[in-house]
Amino acid sequence: MIATVVWGTGNVGRAAIRAVDAHPALRLAAVIVHNPAKEGRDAGSLAGIDRELGVPATTDVAAVLAARPRAVVYAASGDVRPDEALDDICRALRAGAVVVTPALYPLYDHRNAPPEFRDPVLAAVAEGGGSLFSSGVDPGWGNDVLPLLLSGLGSTVDAIRCQEIFDYSTYEQEESVRYLVGMGRPMEYTPPMLIETVPTMVWGGQVRMMARALGVELDDIRETLERRPLEKTVTTRTMGTFEEGTQGAIRFEVQGIVGGEPRIVIEHVTRIHPDCAPDWPVPPDGSGAHRVVIEGRPRIEVTVEAGDEGENRSAGGNATAVGRLVGAIDWLAEAGPGLYDALDVPLRPAVGRLGRSQG
Template sequence: MAQDKVWKVVQWATGNVGSRALRMVAKHPRMELVGLWVSSPDKVGRDAGELCGLADTGVKATNAIEAILALDADCVLYMPQGTDYDALCALLASGKNVVTTRGDFHHPPMMDPARRERIEEACARGGTSIYSTGSSPGFVTEALAIPLLSLQRRHDLLTIDEYADVSSRDSPDMLFRIMGFAAPMAPFDHRRAEHLKGDFGSSLAQLAAAIGLPADEIEAAGELSAARTDVEIAAGRVPAGTVGAMRTTITCKHRGRPILQFRANWYVTPDIEHEWNLRESGWRSSTEGDTPVKLDIYFPISEENYAAYTPGLTAHRPINAVPAVCVAEPGIRTTVDLPQVVPLFG
């Protein structure tokens, strides 16, 4: 890789994470923002800098994929809410590598065979590669897990706990209507667990295959726990006896034995009826084997700055992965087969 290489990058979508990525690419010392795709007609024609809180960049937003395809670009940071396989195949076939926060490409063997074939053919035509990553899944389920497991010669179980205290989020619709906090206690909606199973199950399955214990079964389960007392959070009131916490567990098994699991612990109060040992937001990774370790990660940020902080957790690793993906062999790449992602600060 040339030491003075400047990577030409297109940002695709400007949601919460996409806007953070856009700002970081525009400020990156070794990247040049050359294009911006947006879904909202209201953003079309506006300068990229205006859309991410910077001075004008000279790059105008477009929702025409033809305009993006015509650009001379090394990579597209693809961060929409859904995956458009037609658009992705067109981007890859046009010679543009893709790094995405969409979780569809963590473990190619688990992809729909027809979709996988389309993507691989587009990569072959364009001489390009595509890589799914982010913070969770991605960093914590793959990039961090690999060095922890490298300390062992007998592996029993890796457990990754994610803790998310959402009490400071002033988003009543998301917390109460969509997620179901403050709702009467009822059986867990298994569809929620199945939703997480797609991204996290494939990410863990990538790791399982890499360590020689391929997952032959992936389970998804969920639990709810009630708040013990009334609590006031930023979004409103959570009465005692209603949903105060939820836990979703994705487990990969090899020959009937659990080997990898991810637990999403989301809560609005730690004072709940179950002993889940909730702690402040972050991750805990625990290995069980002949050399067990436990690693706790916290986010040392004030509550008032939390909303501005969290998008970077997801947006920054894809940006840092651009150079490695651009020089990788064509095809669907994974954390296991890519070199270590090393950030460029100068």
């Protein structure tokens, strides 16, 4: 079995522990935490599994990597600490590990990644013999393998639209929601995630990958943005109060332009409460969904809803993103050292996992 480490126990890390435990080819070897209060706690408890896994969490990164684990699921955030995340991942690669992570957006499309991200990774791969697969935002498959699969079901394709439609009131990551995305902030505040060119940095790689798979040349990548204020003060279960007049909803697109028209589009429609921007697209269950629309003949529309961790509705998207990454580990271990993207790594059936309850 492949000795696998989960590094981080937040929204993504909890799902990663469960996914590794459920995978018949993997063995959970260690769990790395940053918070000393979590040190020594059993991985099963941290992941919300109703049994102990016999793996106590540790803050000792050096000791874990010195044991030369075959794989690392890097689940720590890279949103506000990209340099630290890159350093961590390179440490794991130099230890010879297969690394899968959603943390480094520029490396989703590694062929076009900035040198400051790509070069250290290539050097670490050459030194240690590890490999890296980065994917996962929104939740990875929704902006690459699923739309490409669906495009092959039609006779003609005029445009591809990938949507994330989400109510953040169920989310449990306040720093990202308030600071990065700007919910509850004054309308004159410019959230880091919405600064011009940042959406393209995060999602442009997926637009380029889809264009590459479809055999088309992009004229350009463009961005659009709309914001709406809250019309009344609302209180959320997980993050407290958001005041009337502050930002309550955002809608933006990252558009791949082909022949002067937006043909490959990744769109986000995000609210802090269902009452804000009710005229914008809404998810079927009111909480969250991922949707792919293939405009052409025939027109194809597929909406995916995933639930996990009870009322934390964001957890379903996290869990499917993690499932894609963890499910790739054994393939990557066989494929050998290198830098991989979503077009390289096949999406495979859940062999050996049918009926494996974690209750």
